[in-house]
Amino acid sequence: MSAEIEKKPVRSPVPVIAIDGPSGSGKGTIAHRIAARFGFHVLDSGALYRLLGAAAQRHAVAFDNEAALEVLAAHLDVQFIGDDDGEARILLEGEDVTNAIRTEEAGRAASQVAALPRVRNALLARQQAFRDTPGLVADGRDMGTVVFPDAELKIFLTASAQARAERRYRQLLEKGFDASLAALVEDIQARDARDTQRSVAPLKPADDALVLDSTDLGIEAVVQRVIDAARSVPSLAKIIQ
Ligand SMILES: Nc1ncnc2c1ncn2[C@@H]1O[C@H](COP(=O)(O)OP(=O)(O)O)[C@@H](O)[C@H]1O
Numbered sequence: 001m002s003a004e005i006e007k008k009p010v011r012s013p014v015p016v017i018a019i020d021g022p023s024g025s026g027k028g029t030i031a032h033r034i035a036a037r038f039g040f041h042v043l044d045s046g047a048l049y050r051l052l053g054a055a056a057q058r059h060a061v062a063f064d065n066e067a068a069l070e071v072l073a074a075h076l077d078v079q080f081i082g083d084d085d086g087e088a089r090i091l092l093e094g095e096d097v098t099n100a101i102r103t104e105e106a107g108r109a110a111s112q113v114a115a116l117p118r119v120r121n122a123l124l125a126r127q128q129a130f131r132d133t134p135g136l137v138a139d140g141r142d143m144g145t146v147v148f149p150d151a152e153l154k155i156f157l158t159a160s161a162q163a164r165a166e167r168r169y170r171q172l173l174e175k176g177f178d179a180s181l182a183a184l185v186e187d188i189q190a191r192d193a194r195d196t197q198r199s200v201a202p203l204k205p206a207d208d209a210l211v212l213d214s215t216d217l218g219i220e221a222v223v224q225r226v227i228d229a230a231r232s233v234p235s236l237a238k239i240i241q
């Protein structure tokens with residue numbers, strides 16, 4: 001008679017706060033604020049897809065060449081320099097691309113390469129490796145659904161397309177880029193459609209996510225709601241101030 005061995009899922013001791021949502025909803029801003037508050041690390045997963053798009057352009061690989069993009073993703077030579085204060089510099093093959101990967105064109109390229117299953121798979125372990133003590137705030141589209149399905153807290157941050165385009169417009173002007181609000185609304189809607197309709201890891205709230213609509217909420221108010229939510233999770237409440 002064979003003994004029944006009870007299999008319990010192995011839970012990582014390092015806590016994760018997942019912040020997913022569409023472009024311009026405030027994920028990056030909120031992720032950095034929460035990470036600074038709790039002393040956690042940050043994963044900007046969108047930067048990896050943006051970097052892959054930039055690498056594809058650099059090596060003349062088409063955005064739909066899945067086999068070549070998978071190889072490029074597996075060997076992506078990137079460095080995140082600096083700490084988690086939001087000022088980190090990003091190097092691709094030794095070259096500083098921090099600002100270059102923030103354009104809407106780079107976002108569009110990222111969204112295209114990110115729709116390919118083998119590309120996502122090639123970047124999975126690299127993202128999971130960011131899970132380090134004392135904790136991680138991970139920002140993206142599938143942090144709570146695919147990359148960290150056991151995250152202690154999952155936030156799905158959203159806002160109307162118009163509000164998100166206006167935020168992006170102001171952000172691009174501040175960074176010294178040219179921008180058109182009408183074009184940004186269209187870009188955001190096209191990117192939302194591609195990210196939500198793809199077959200793998202589509203943009204959608206995890207079943208256990210807290211959905212926060214920030215259309216009429218300022219940054220401070222959103223930060224406070226995430227802190228309150230974190231305090232209500234016993235395993236997080238123990239380690240955060
Ligand atoms: N709740 C909010 N209200 C107003 N502006 C916001 C809010 N959250 C973020 N922002 C601003 O919107 C812009 C886009 O935010 P960002 O964090 O880059 O979004 P995402 O990472 O989701 O694309 C930034 O300039 C940021 O300061």
Ligand SMILES: Nc1ccn([C@H]2C[C@H](O)[C@@H](COP(=O)(O)OP(=O)(O)O)O2)c(=O)n1
Binds near residue numbers: 049050139141191195
């Ligand atoms: N976890 C992630 C993060 C980003 N992506 C894709 C889809 C997004 O449109 C692009 C760019 O993501 P990023 O978070 O940098 O973009 P925004 O700052 O939200 O405009 O990458 C993804 O598929 N999965």
